[in-house]
Amino acid sequence: MRPRIRLxxxxxxxxxxxxxxxxxxxxxxxxxxxxxxxxGMSYGRAWQLVQAMNGDFRAPLIERVAGGRGGGGAALTDLxxxxxxxxxxxxxxxxxxxxxxxxxFTELLKNPP
Amino acid sequence: MRPRIRLxxxxxxxxxxxxxxxxxxxxxxxxxxxxxxxxGMSYGRAWQLVQAMNGDFRAPLIERVAGGRGGGGAALTDLxxxxxxxxxxxxxxxxxxxxxxxxxFTELLKNPP
Numbered sequence: 625m626r627p628r629i630r631l632x633x634x635x636x637x638x639x640x641x642x643x644x645x646x647x648x649x650x651x652x653x654x655x656x657x658x659x660x661x662x663x664g665m666s667y668g669r670a671w672q673l674v675q676a677m678n679g680d681f682r683a684p685l686i687e688r689v690a691g692g693r694g695g696g697g698a699a700l701t702d703l704x705x706x707x708x709x710x711x712x713x714x715x716x717x718x719x720x721x722x723x724x725x726x727x728x729f730t731e732l733l734k735n736p737p
Numbered sequence: 738m739r740p741r742i743r744l745x746x747x748x749x750x751x752x753x754x755x756x757x758x759x760x761x762x763x764x765x766x767x768x769x770x771x772x773x774x775x776x777g778m779s780y781g782r783a784w785q786l787v788q789a790m791n792g793d794f795r796a797p798l799i800e801r802v803a804g805g806r807g808g809g810g811a812a813l814t815d816l817x818x819x820x821x822x823x824x825x826x827x828x829x830x831x832x833x834x835x836x837x838x839x840x841x842f843t844e845l846l847k848n849p850p
Contacts, residue, residue: 631831638846680848682845682846703845710845714842717838718831721830721833725827725830728823729823729827732794
């Protein structure tokens with residue numbers, strides 16, 4: 625359990641750790657409700673984040689899709705997939721950049737991981 | 738719009754943007770109350786963050802000091818100063834690492850900054 629980096633873009637208004645995880649969960653489960661459940665998040669909160677993301681980007685990141693057990697679900701758009709991939713790539717880049725400094729930083733902690 | 742780092746221990750944030758800003762404000766103002774005011778944060782919340790930081794590191798980051806208008810204040814310890822400086826350095830490193838990718842990312846936004 626090593627300290628990990630979370631990249632916040634601005635104040636995470638556009639995309640942050642929670643929203644990135646939600647995008648991934650929607651991609652995995654095919655529905656906003658199932659994604660919310662898998663994250664222990666309320667449906668209302670997940671819906672709110674989806675609406676925010678769809679509004680903040682130049683086109684929606686998540687779209688409704690027909691079919692599925694519940695009579696319909698949700699999926700990432702191409703832009704959603706692109707935004708998520710770019711976000712994760714930036715996390716990796718940032719992680720690599722501070723890796724050594726982070727190792728040294730953990731020595732300041734009472735209980736280093 | 739710049740990336741910000743959060744250093745996480747498990748689910749707890751040992752040091753993140755809010756705590757780093759609080760450390761700086763305490764350093765600037767010489768008191769937890771004044772620091773909280775300058776950030777628009779309640780005193781109770783600031784005190785809670787101070788307690789958390791003092792407990793998570795191998796020694797306190799913030800200490801009480803005698804004197805001052807209110808009959809006493811707070812100051813960063815050497816460890817507090819060190820932790821803050823290392824955190825800011827990691828922010829700069831991460832910032833530089835993702836700078837180009839972040840510029841490209843902003844083009845996905847409806848209203849790029």
